Amino acid sequence: MRGLGAILAVVFVSACGGAGGPSPAAATSAGPSATAAPSPVTVKFGQVGSVSDAAIFIADAKGYFKEQAITLEAVPFTSAALMVAPLGTNEIQAGGGAPSAGLYNAVDRGVQLRIVADKGSLTSGHGYEAVIVRKALADKVKSAKDMKGLKISIAARDIVPEYSLDxxxxxxxxxxxxxxxxxxxxxxxxxxxxxxxxDVALPTEPTATRILDAGTGVLLTRTDTVVPGEQTAVILYSEKFAQDKDAATRFMVAYLKGARYFNDAFDKGDATKKQDVIDIVAKGTKLDPALLARVIFPGIDPNGKLSVDSLIAAQQYFVTKGSQTKAIDMSKIVDASFADEAVKRLGGAYK
Known part of the structure; x- marks a missing residue:
């Protein structure tokens, strides 16, 4: 009986984690880590440096890219059209700007890139593009019907603002x-x-406000009333970057956090965040914060949602005009999967 008792004692001690059994700490350390740290990555982002880059500026300034182990390297461009070739070769991994006939023609020629998220749109109250007539003509030119034969300025031909003008x-x-x-x-x-x-100009902000401040022009309308919801600017990915699903999605998580902070400021009326955004954008654009406090900012969708219908409408204008060789299938260039996954990682849609 004494021998049997000794055996039972040993079994009991072992079952309770005593001599001969692994400690709880040892068992925990032997298992896999809960979350693997993301791999650091540098993303070169083609940037015009306009107010529609607000969400990018915010995400960088607030450390959202850093949270995702992303180092953002801004590469300046004068227009999105000039980003197409470097995106095609992955010289830059991402960029943002206005859709254009040149962009779609490049895709038709075989340049691989993707439109992945909204960067700026003419949603209600966000008419950051304006129609302004020269003050000396303001008594005669009251609307579009009065503009036959006039000299009207836009930033470039065959980009979305030309469609707005038309x-x-x-x-x-x-x-x-x-x-x-x-x-x-x-x-x-x-x-x-x-x-x-x-005689007439179609500037975006802050040029629109500068003209009005100078007193040399009179506002006829903001184009959110002309082409409501128009997709004026988009986020682009190179094909190679898009194939790195993890890094591309992490980039989108950071970007959408910036977009949501922007919406808190301008659509939900958080005064503290609004001033913060103005200061951040002022630093990014090198514009006067007092000026930015008075301009109208674009709409930036907090879930990255694109207006595909708007992209198709502008494309049809380019095709009809003849500046775009043929219409491309938008489903082959628009890829919402990164924004969709980022929204999930952020806990669901922003409302």
């Missing part, structure tokens, strides 16, 4: 064929209106 002119029974389109960089529109070199 839609505005159609409200008065005209088209772009009935006016003289004068491409000018936004800052150059200010002296051009003042001197009478152009």
């Amino acid at each position: 839609q505005y002119l159609r409200s008065g029974g005209l088209t772009v064929k009935d006016v003289e389109v004068v491409p000018l960089a936004f800052p150059d529109m200010i002296p051009a209106l003042a001197s009478g070199a152009i």
